[in-house]
Amino acid sequence: MEERSLAYAGYWRNSLADAELGRGGLSRKDVEGFSKISVEELFGGVMPRDLVEAYFSGEPDRIKTVDVVLRPKVHVARSEHSKQRNDGIPEIVTPLITPAVLARDGRLYPRAGTVVPRDLLEPLERDSLAIGSVFSLDTFLTTDGVPGIENGEEEESLEPEEFEAGWASYRAGCGRMLEKVSAGQLADGEIFETADYAFLLKKESITGASRHILALYDHARSHSPKAPLFDRYASEAIDATEPCLPAHALFSARLGHASDAYPLAPAQRDALSHLLVARHGEILAVNGPPGPGKTTLLLSVVASLWAKAALEEAEPPLILAASTNNQAVTNIIDAFGRDFAPGTGALAGRWLPCVKSFGAYFPSAARESEGVVGGQYQTRGFFDRVESASYVAEAEKHYLQAAVGAFPDLQQPDVQAVVTRLHQCLLSEVHKLSAIEAVRQGLTEARDAVCAELGDDPRAASAERVRRGEMLEADKRTCDTLAERWETYLAQESIFYSLFAWLPPVARKRLRLAKLFLKQVWPNDVPQENWEKVEQIETAIESLVARRSDALRRQQLLIQRAESVLAAEQKRLQDWDLKTGQKVWAYKTLGCYR
Numbered sequence: 001m002e003e004r005s006l007a008y009a010g011y012w013r014n015s016l017a018d019a020e021l022g023r024g025g026l027s028r029k030d031v032e033g034f035s036k037i038s039v040e041e042l043f044g045g046v047m048p049r050d051l052v053e054a055y056f057s058g059e060p061d062r063i064k065t066v067d068v069v070l071r072p073k074v075h076v077a078r079s080e081h082s083k084q085r086n087d088g089i090p091e092i093v094t095p096l097i098t099p100a101v102l103a104r105d106g107r108l109y110p111r112a113g114t115v116v117p118r119d120l121l122e123p124l125e126r127d128s129l130a131i132g133s134v135f136s137l138d139t140f141l142t143t144d145g146v147p148g149i150e151n152g153e154e155e156e157s158l159e160p161e162e163f164e165a166g167w168a169s170y171r172a173g174c175g176r177m178l179e180k181v182s183a184g185q186l187a188d189g190e191i192f193e194t195a196d197y198a199f200l201l202k203k204e205s206i207t208g209a210s211r212h213i214l215a216l217y218d219h220a221r222s223h224s225p226k227a228p229l230f231d232r233y234a235s236e237a238i239d240a241t242e243p244c245l246p247a248h249a250l251f252s253a254r255l256g257h258a259s260d261a262y263p264l265a266p267a268q269r270d271a272l273s274h275l276l277v278a279r280h281g282e283i284l285a286v287n288g289p290p291g292p293g294k295t296t297l298l299l300s301v302v303a304s305l306w307a308k309a310a311l312e313e314a315e316p317p318l319i320l321a322a323s324t325n326n327q328a329v330t331n332i333i334d335a336f337g338r339d340f341a342p343g344t345g346a347l348a349g350r351w352l353p354c355v356k357s358f359g360a361y362f363p364s365a366a367r368e369s370e371g372v373v374g375g376q377y378q379t380r381g382f383f384d385r386v387e388s389a390s391y392v393a394e395a396e397k398h399y400l401q402a403a404v405g406a407f408p409d410l411q412q413p414d415v416q417a418v419v420t421r422l423h424q425c426l427l428s429e430v431h432k433l434s435a436i437e438a439v440r441q442g443l444t445e446a447r448d449a450v451c452a453e454l455g456d457d458p459r460a461a462s463a464e465r466v467r468r469g470e471m472l473e474a475d476k477r478t479c480d481t482l483a484e485r486w487e488t489y490l491a492q493e494s495i496f497y498s499l500f501a502w503l504p505p506v507a508r509k510r511l512r513l514a515k516l517f518l519k520q521v522w523p524n525d526v527p528q529e530n531w532e533k534v535e536q537i538e539t540a541i542e543s544l545v546a547r548r549s550d551a552l553r554r555q556q557l558l559i560q561r562a563e564s565v566l567a568a569e570q571k572r573l574q575d576w577d578l579k580t581g582q583k584v585w586a587y588k589t590l591g592c593y594r
Contacts, residue, residue, distance in 0.1 A: 001224045001231060008234040013217035014115055014141060022069070022097065024117030025090030025129055034071075034199040042072060042198045045167045046106045055102055055202050067203035070098040070110060072174055074195040075186045089129055094199060095120060095186055096174055098146070107163065108200075110170045113214075114146035116181050132181035140180040146173030228281025249273050251440065252433040255311065256303025258296065260341045268297045275301060295335050302358060303340070311426055321359075333359040333377060346406035347425065353398045354386065432579075439579045443572040450565045462562040469559050472552040478523050479541075479548045485521050486541050489514070501534075510534055 001009070023030075035051055055066050071094035098114040115137070122133040149158075149166035158166070178186075186192055220227065247266070250273040257264065264272065275284050288294055302319055309316040321332045337357030342349045361377035385391055396415060403410065403418040410417060454461035497510040514534050522528055526544060531537050 001220060001227050002234075004236070005227065005231045005234040006221055006224060009217050009220050009230070010141070011138070013214060013221070014113070015118075016213060016217070022117065024094050024097070024120040026092040026094065028091050031092060031199060034201050036197045037200050039196050039198060042070075042108075043167060043171060045108055045163055047102060047108050047200070049106060051200070052102065052104065052106045056104060065101045065103050065109075068100050068102050068108070069201045069203055070100040070108070071199040071201075072096055072098060072110075073178075073186075074198060075192040076195050078191060078193055089191060093120070093129070093131075093186060093192065095131055095178060095182060096146075098148075098170075098174075099203070100148075100200075102200075107158075109149045110146075110167075111150070112145065112148040113218075114148075114174065114177065116177065121181075131185045132183070136181045137177075140177055144173075144176060144180070146170065146177055229283070232281045232283055245270065245273050245277070248440065248444070250276055252430065252437040253308075254300070254304055255307035255430065255433070256300060256305075258299035258303055258335075258340050260343050264297070264300055265293060268293055268300070271297055272300055272304065276304065295332055296339070298332060299335055299339055302336075306358075307426070310423070311430060313423065330361070333357070333361050337377075347422075349402075351399045351402040352395050354382075354391075436579050439572070439575045443569070443576045446565070446569040446572040450569050453565045454562055458562075458566065462559075462566060465555065465559050465562050469552070469555040472548065472555050475523070475525075476545075476548045476552045479545045482521055482523065483541055483545050486518075486538070489517050490538075507533070 035054075037047065037051070041048060055068070056063070059066065073094065073096055075093040075095070077089050077091050077093075095116055096114055097117055099111045101109040101111060103109065116132060118134070120129065120131045121137060122130045124130050147166075147169050149163070149170065178184075186194075219225075220230070247270070249270075253276050254269065254272055263269075271284070271286050278284055286294060286297065298321075305319070306316045321329050323329050336359030340358060355378075357378050359378070360383070361379055363377075363379065386395075399415065400413060400418065403413055403421075407413065407418070407421050410421065413421075450458045493510075493513075497506060497513075500506040501510055511531065511534055514537055515528075515531070518528065518537065523544075529536070529540060531540070
């Protein structure tokens with residue numbers, strides 16, 4: 001683990017211990033179940049025999065120690081005129097809380113992890129007693145701490161002088177912590193007086209599973225294992241925003257799906273794709289209210305990762321579901337047993353007997369003994385049954401019977417031969433997925449080309465190009481007719497006008513006759529110019545014909561491009577229909593695309 005991660009682990013560990021070990025401001029009713037220990041007995045380190053017997057009552061002989069919580073200092077609020085105070089001051093304040101171990105010989109071993117309860121530290125709500133601040137406690141814990149007495153599993157082997165030295169070190173550490181955090185605020189005065197006793201409480205009296213989390217934190221801090229997920233969670237670095245994967249990315253990598261009838265929704269597919277490309281230790285957050293399909297997505301995550309492991313002939317990953325809401329976890333476990341479709345065909349179903357789910361549930365022993373839990377979920381009892389020679393023999397027989405039905409060509413198959421054949425089938429289906437993805441990619445590229453060429457309504461755009469081409473073709477025919485009739489007009493013109501056109505009166509007469517002729521044949525959508533010579537008319541007609549020819553040629557190219565991209569899309573669509581129309585097993589059970 002990284003150094004910063006270890007620091008956060010220590011902080012979170014102490015914060016959790018703070019909450020788990022309880023409040024520091026207590027009422028007299030709160031401490032009714034606490035054991036009172038005289039200060040003299042406490043700092044001698046050996047508890048009274050009757051207390052030891054009470055704490056070990058009901059414990060088997062093999063249990064040598066029990067976990068306890070020690071409150072080494074107790075301060076009691078002074079009464080006002082023989083009445084309890086009503087100014088928000090708690091009746092009892094225990095400024096230090098220490099996890100400890102009590103041995104059968106009566107020795108008490110304080111452990112590392114002494115804290116000042118959070119409810120006594122600023123920031124707090126108004127009218128609450130504060131003896132220090134969270135900052136001052138964190139500062140102390142960063143550079144110092146209250147040592148415990150550690151001696152592995154054999155506490156009773158400590159020599160008396162070692163035990164006494166450990167207690168002296170513990171007392172000194174408690175004094176340093178109180179001086180640093182509270183600076184004497186709880187000294188005897190008008191509000192509080194120091195009691196001559198301490199409190200002890202058997203830790204099993206504290207409900208909740210936080211003690212297991214504390215043990216995990218302690219293990220991480222002691223051994224510093226590689227924990228990339230924890231390092232990522234504790235990181236303060238803010239990475240640059242990464243672009244989202246394109247829609248339908250990693251189709252062939254999404255190998256598994258819980259249902260062979262209903263595909264994942266687009267948002268679920270996108271989330272699964274992003275998870276499959278996530279690097280080790282990265283965190284993917286999927287948000288949503290109850291009901292949109294988070295559990296269904298998780299089933300496909302499990303299915304894809306297990307199918308990937310099978311493809312690589314590796315062990316499937318162990319996937320942990322954790323939540324602050326126990327119902328969310330049991331919903332997942334229920335889904336593992338209920339929502340994975342058995343499929344159809346010779347390869348369908350589970351080939352092992354008694355396996356009802358892909359999930360396991362490990363409740364307390366009391367919960368497991370309940371018939372409902374034991375019958376509904378695969379608990380410890382289930383694994384005790386299947387991890388036996390008799391079940392393995394039964395499972396092998398059942399497995400090979402199913403294999404013979406699926407692969408009748410196998411003569412007297414053994415388990416390894418069947419596994420090899422199943423792996424070949426899996427490879428074949430994955431190849432089909434890859435082929436589908438390649439065809440889909442081609443179809444996507446063809447559709448992108450159509451969209452780039454013709455916009456969001458390609459059929460209408462293509463039809464508009466054809467209509468425009470027809471109009472330009474009609475205009476071109478009109479111009480060609482104009483040019484032909486102009487040539488005819490010039491051919492029929494009197495030679496007198498040609499010979500004497502140099503004479504101004506003749507030239508004007510000739511131009512006037514030409515304009516009168518053009519009024520009958522000139523296109524209505526083209527304005528006539530103020531020509532001064534007949535030669536200018538001829539040039540204008542040639543230019544008009546050339547422009548209309550160019551416009552028609554450009555439009556014909558646009559029509560050809562539209563037809564080309566639409567034809568390419570149609571070809572890709574036919575390929576897609578051919579591939580998906582095969583109804584391959586991979587398409588239905590390893591990953592749905594639609």
